[in-house]
Amino acid sequence: MTALNGFKDLALRKKTDVDAPAHNLGRPATINDIARLSGVSKKTVSRIINNSPLVRKDTREKVEALMREVGYAPDPLARGLAFRRSFLIGMVYDNPTAQYVVDMQNGALDALRGSSFELVVHPCDTRSPGYIEGVKRFVQQQKLHGVILVPRASEDQALADMLDEIGCRFTRIAALPLDDTSQMVITHDRDGAAEAADYLLSLGHRDIALITGPTAYRSAHERTAGFIEALQNRGIELPPARIIEAGYTFESGVAAAEKLLLGKQRPTAIFTGNDEMAAGVYKVAMRAGINIPRELSVVGYDDSPLASRLWPSLTSVRRNTRDTGRTAAAMLIQPEGKSALPLASVRPHLVVRDSCQPPQD
Amino acid sequence: MTALNGFKDLALRKKTDVDAPAHNLGRPATINDIARLSGVSKKTVSRIINNSPLVRKDTREKVEALMREVGYAPDPLARGLAFRRSFLIGMVYDNPTAQYVVDMQNGALDALRGSSFELVVHPCDTRSPGYIEGVKRFVQQQKLHGVILVPRASEDQALADMLDEIGCRFTRIAALPLDDTSQMVITHDRDGAAEAADYLLSLGHRDIALITGPTAYRSAHERTAGFIEALQNRGIELPPARIIEAGYTFESGVAAAEKLLLGKQRPTAIFTGNDEMAAGVYKVAMRAGINIPRELSVVGYDDSPLASRLWPSLTSVRRNTRDTGRTAAAMLIQPEGKSALPLASVRPHLVVRDSCQPPQD
DNA sequence: CTGAAAGCGCTTACAG
DNA sequence: CTGAAAGCGCTTACAG
Secondary structure, three states: OHHHHHHHHHHHHHHHOOOOOOOOOOOOOOHHHHHHHHOOOHHHHHHHHOOOOOOOHHHHHHHHHHHHHHOOOOOHHHHHHHHOOOOEEEEEEOOOOHHHHHHHHHHHHHHHOOOOOEEEEEEOOOOOOOHHHHHHHHHHHOOOOEEEEOOOHHHOHHHHHHHHHOOOOEEEEEOOOOOOOOEEEEOOHHHHHHHHHHHHHHHOOOOEEEEEOOOOOHHHHHHHHHHHHHHHHOOOOOOHHHEEEOOOOHHHHHHHHHHHHOOOOOOOEEEEOOHHHHHHHHHHHHHHOOOOOOOOEEEEEEOOHHHHHOOOOOEEEEOOHHHHHHHHHHHHHOOOOOOOOOEEEOOOEEEOOOOOOOOOO | OHHHHHHHHHHHHHHHOOOOOOOOOOOOOOHHHHHHHHOOOHHHHHHHHOOOOOOOHHHHHHHHHHHHHHOOOOOHHHHHHHHOOOOEEEEEEOOOOHHHHHHHHHHHHHHHOOOOOEEEEEEOOOOOOOHHHHHHHHHHHOOOOEEEEOOOHHHOHHHHHHHHHOOOOEEEEEOOOOOOOOEEEEOOHHHHHHHHHHHHHHHOOOOEEEEEOOOOOHHHHHHHHHHHHHHHHOOOOOOHHHEEEOOOOHHHHHHHHHHHHOOOOOOOEEEEOOHHHHHHHHHHHHHHOOOOOOOOEEEEEEOOHHHHHOOOOOEEEEOOHHHHHHHHHHHHHOOOOOOOOOEEEOOOEEEOOOOOOOOOO
8 A cells, every 4th residue: 555655654754864855766756755755645745736726835835845856747647547638739730831730840849848748749631531530549549638730630620520529629720710619729811811912012013813722721712812802902803814723732833823824914923822832833934934023923821941942032921830839739738717718819921032023014 | 446346247247238249338448348348357458458478369359359349449548657658659859851850750650550659749959958858858757668869869879878878768860870789770871972973973074062061960971971982983082172061051052052153163063961952052053143954963962842842853862751750660669579670771862853964065 | 378466656536 | 725545547466
């Protein structure tokens, strides 16, 4: 019986080294060590670990001092077993852009730093039929404390429903609010695209084209809507031929740009739904000898590293992905009742570089 | 007392539904359920979970069938607590290249898929003094099963020593063997760079320049050595002015390229230690009106997405990072004694695109 | 080849 | 505000 042993040890200690607090146990301290050495019960130590208010202030301070002294940290495995919930936050994503994924991870880790939580990653393929089962196994088996859903996985209602059903809390990251019940971080892609439109308008462009991502994606839909709306607000209506839906990939950007640039009447500016597709526009323009920015202005979305690597460097909408990840993780590890804000916002903004100029005529 | 309850339940079941094996317990099954329902002891179930040979074949098959039927999966938290070791693999890295990090993670996850292990990520800053303490806390607190060390963190002997000291197993990924004791995956950067050199030689280039990464990095050192060696093998000695040490970053590539390209006598070809710096060469060449590949051939290293996004697309050495990650993780979760290969190899190879031509004269 | 007891380091539910 | 008992779901060490 652990507890009894604890008390026997305490008795021994009292005789020998109660005045010499060199608590050196040659192994990681446990809650029993802390209880024994500070003369309180395990349960009181547990209350202190879990920030219960039901502990006298001086008791708390005494015990916390001892914890620091011996370098005590509670075992997440043992806590997890007792809580029936681990100290692991899962990140579920289906996104091909490495920088976006890494930024999101780093943001989440920012929020987890100093807490007892760690981040476990789960890329998946939302087009494969079994992927929801895969996430379910991941969540249930590891008894995850919570999950961060990254676009486009965050947009799959079936995934969210499954998580609700098994009682797993989660935070969704999305371009706009998807429902009223789940926690969300909203990235306001509509505003970012509008800023891009306003910028091109302010330079004097009027014949503008748009290469969108797959509009089944919320992000693509919002960026498209935001861009078109902003133009309309200034009295400019985009003709259908100036809007091309592509696939968020470099290759699809190349194909879209060929339609736009190799015809007789080309636009003076192009806004693309992400930087990958903007790189496709660059390739076509380069090959065709169209000078960016003199003959063609280009604005991307993401502000990925690619934006500054391209030449001329690409003006692009920055998404503040790291902040998004940090916010999402922070919502998840917040103590239960405590101001559980269901919604948070991260706002994009335009980063101006060298890829735009007033149109020549 | 769980065990006693277990036996009581078994008795009840025997009367009622022993012939109707619809084992539906409205909660995740535990080892006790499996033991009770299959009429063996907990310990025997445990042996089966842990692949012990000390189980009769028909016992094993009977129990495994039941496990499948009720969808039993052992709780990693409980196993971890008893084992004093979790089912978590850590990945420790200090690398700015997002694609490299993501490829490495995905590779590791390939190897962990279907196992009981999950991947928990730990980016760090090897230049900050406290980072080794940070890794130590990470490993000890989570009782990690093992850790994958990614360059450049993998090259820090102090980090490896700390892990040895606390008894944490780890796999290092490195350009060449660093010691004889730890498990390693060798990426043979020397060979990759040699292949780049041979390719440029085969095109007829003789006045070649080299932009290296920080040679304190093993990867940069090996790539540099491999490139220079391959040239020497063909009787070509690189003059010191043709070798510039840069920092693996885009900006440092720009600065190095300016030295090489804006002088009077420029080389006909440049090999860069990574793709980022090659993008820097592109920028300087573009700005100065130097045509790639007609007037200048460029070869990079990494075969990152950037390589195909640049125009003209960049010939580059592919590293097979995903294989590297998979191999590293596989070594870590291999059953203890079982053929614990200390060394594994992943070989790079050149991917030819549009950035090279024979020199004009 | 199989099993009953004790334990891993915590928390919950109950009692005071 | 504090504590003794029981339990979370597994494994280890010992015994047979």
